[in-house]
Every structure is written in structure tokens, then in C-alpha cells.
Amino acid sequence: MSRATVRRVLRAAGLRSPRRRRSPRHRSRRLRRPQAGLLAQFDGSPYAWFEGRGPACTLQGAVDDATGSVLAACFRAEEDAAGYLWCLREIAGTWGLPAAAYTDRHSIFVRTDDHWTVAEQLAGQQEPTQVGRAFQALGMEHIVAHSPEAKGRIERLWGTFQDRLVAELRLAGISTLAAGDVFLRETFLPAFNARFAVPPALAATGYRPVPRGLDLDRVCAFHYDRIVAADNTVTVFGTVLQLQPGPHRCGYAKAPADVVHCLDGSWRVYVHDRLVAATPAPADPGQLRAGRRNRRTPSGGRGRTFSQNS
Numbered sequence: 001m002s003r004a005t006v007r008r009v010l011r012a013a014g015l016r017s018p019r020r021r022r023s024p025r026h027r028s029r030r031l032r033r034p035q036a037g038l039l040a041q042f043d044g045s046p047y048a049w050f051e052g053r054g055p056a057c058t059l060q061g062a063v064d065d066a067t068g069s070v071l072a073a074c075f076r077a078e079e080d081a082a083g084y085l086w087c088l089r090e091i092a093g094t095w096g097l098p099a100a101a102y103t104d105r106h107s108i109f110v111r112t113d114d115h116w117t118v119a120e121q122l123a124g125q126q127e128p129t130q131v132g133r134a135f136q137a138l139g140m141e142h143i144v145a146h147s148p149e150a151k152g153r154i155e156r157l158w159g160t161f162q163d164r165l166v167a168e169l170r171l172a173g174i175s176t177l178a179a180g181d182v183f184l185r186e187t188f189l190p191a192f193n194a195r196f197a198v199p200p201a202l203a204a205t206g207y208r209p210v211p212r213g214l215d216l217d218r219v220c221a222f223h224y225d226r227i228v229a230a231d232n233t234v235t236v237f238g239t240v241l242q243l244q245p246g247p248h249r250c251g252y253a254k255a256p257a258d259v260v261h262c263l264d265g266s267w268r269v270y271v272h273d274r275l276v277a278a279t280p281a282p283a284d285p286g287q288l289r290a291g292r293r294n295r296r297t298p299s300g301g302r303g304r305t306f307s308q309n310s
Contacts, residue, residue, distance in 0.1 A: 041103075042109075053173075088220050096209055221261060224258075239267065241259070
């Protein structure tokens with residue numbers, strides 16, 4: 001019997017479906033923001049961008065809601081926090097600071113774990129992820145979408161890129177992530193924005209200039225809380241950083257430290273917001289990943305941790 005017949009027989013017997021049907025809701029397209037820089041949509045798209053010539057990877061980027069201009073984009077082995085921090089650094093240095101960021105509920109952007117430290121319980125909120133912390137440091141409002149359709153502008157962009165960009169990469173003979181990043185930055189994105197970007201309703205820009213004295217390399221990086229050990233060292237994921245005596249104090253034992261892993265692979269250690277140690281960037285930093293962030297525990301100890309998802 002057909003589905004309709006079964007349903008009619010069940011209803012005649014007084015047996016209805018236990019699932020309640022939701023009434024249809026009216027949906028309408030959201031208007032673009034009136035000014036460029038008021039909203040930037042961030043997202044990633046895993047796809048065979050290099051077809052069979054290169055590795056599978058994810059294209060991460062951001063698009064301006066008002067104009068549709070692609071603000072920044074980069075290829076990563078998989079969707080991770082380092083790619084979004086790089087895009088944020090590129091946007092701030094090239095366009096300025098957007099007023100708001102629009103993302104999905106990926107654990108890169110919002111905390112999805114149930115672990116609360118004592119400090120978080122006292123504060124009444126969990127500490128943000130690495131990317132969420134960067135949004136806060138740059139004074140950007142973080143808006144979270146609850147469905148893919150809510151950020152349809154950048155979702156439609158990925159559909160366009162999976163047609164146009166794949167063909168352009170094939171014609172250029174590009175098969176590596178590094179070469180793809182150069183092609184995006186120098187060739188594809190300028191031509192794409194010049195052809196497809198639309199003028200905003202209001203000519204005045206909504207991008208804010210980067211505040212004077214703000215170190216973008218420090219903001220758009222991975223931060224880890226540590227307590228300096230008795231031998232004036234901090235340890236992060238097996239990397240030991242030695243703190244030398246400075247003009248302000250001869251030692252830093254037991255002092256809280258902010259250990260920063262920059263996107264170029266270099267390390268910095270800040271004590272009371274003062275740079276006390278730094279290492280040069282390696283020749284090849286590789287694919288940086290967000291790790292686990294200790295909550296003010298002595299270096300090398302086994303303090304409680306929470307996961308800062310990549």
C-alpha cells in the first residue's frame with residue numbers, strides 16, 4: 001500500500017503520528033548591511049580545490065556583507081583557527097577592522113565543551129576560543145548563525161568558487177597550498193572583486209582603523225596562560241622558553257605569563273603585559289594548530305585544562 005493509504009487507515013483507526021509537525025514559517029531574504037565594514041562573514045569550504053593534482057584541503061575566508069567583496073582567503077590542510085586568525089590579520093592590515101563578525105557555531109569560534117574552571121564559574125561565562133578572543137581584542141561584535149542558510153552570502157560564494165576558482169587553478173597549473181595562496185592574493189581575488197563586488201547603499205566606510213600601538217601579530221596569534229617555573233622557564237607543548245633577567249626584575253618565578261605563539265612560528269612571553277622573551281620565526285612554521293590552554297598552572301605541571309579547539 002502507498003504511504004497515503006497507510007496514513008488514511010491509521011487516521012481512521014484514531015492512530016496519529018507521535019511527532020508534532022511545526023507550522024511553516026515565513027522566511028525572507030536579509031538585506032545587505034548598508035555600509036562596507038559593518039559585517040564580515042567568515043567560513044570554510046572543504047573541497048578538492050586542486051582536483052587530482054594536489055592534496056585535499058579547505059579554503060577559509062571572509063566576505064563583506066555589504067559589497068560581496070572577498071576580504072581574505074587562504075588554503076589550509078583542514079579548517080582550523082590559524083586560518084581564520086590569518087584572515088583576520090590580513091583584513092585588519094588591508095581593509096581595517098570590521099564592526100562585526102558573522103560565523104557558524106563551529107568550536108573554532110564558540111566553546112562547545114562543558115568544562116568550567118573556578119574562575120569561569122565566578123565570572124559567569126566561559127573563556128572564549130582563540131578566534132573569539134581575537135574578536136574581543138579587536139572590538140568586533142561576534143554574531144553566531146544557527147543555520148547555513150543564515151550565512152547564505154558566503155555559502156553561495158563557495159559554490160561560485162568551486163566552479164570558477166577550480167578552473168583557474170587548473171589553467172595555472174597550481175597544485176600546492178602555498179602556490180594557491182599566492183595566486184589567490186595576487187591574481188584571483190583582485191580580479192574577482194573588481195568584477196563582482198557591488199557598491200554599498202552608503203558610500204561611507206564602516207571599517208575602523210587599527211588603533212595606534214595595537215600589535216596585530218600579538219592579537220592574531222595563539223595565547224596560552226602559564227606560571228613561570230622556579231628556573232625562570234615556561235613550557236608549552238614541549239617547547240621550553242627561558243626568561244632572562246631584565247632591567248625591571250632579576251627573576252620571574254611564580255609570575256603569571258602570557259605565552260604567545262605567532263602565526264609565523266615565533267614565540268613571545270609577556271609578564272604583566274611586558275615582553276620578556278622572544279624567539280625568532282623558523283624558516284618553515286608549518287601548519288600551526290591551537291592546542292590545550294592551561295589555566296594559570298605552573299609550567300610542566302598537570303593543571304586542569306580545557307580544549308581550545310582548532
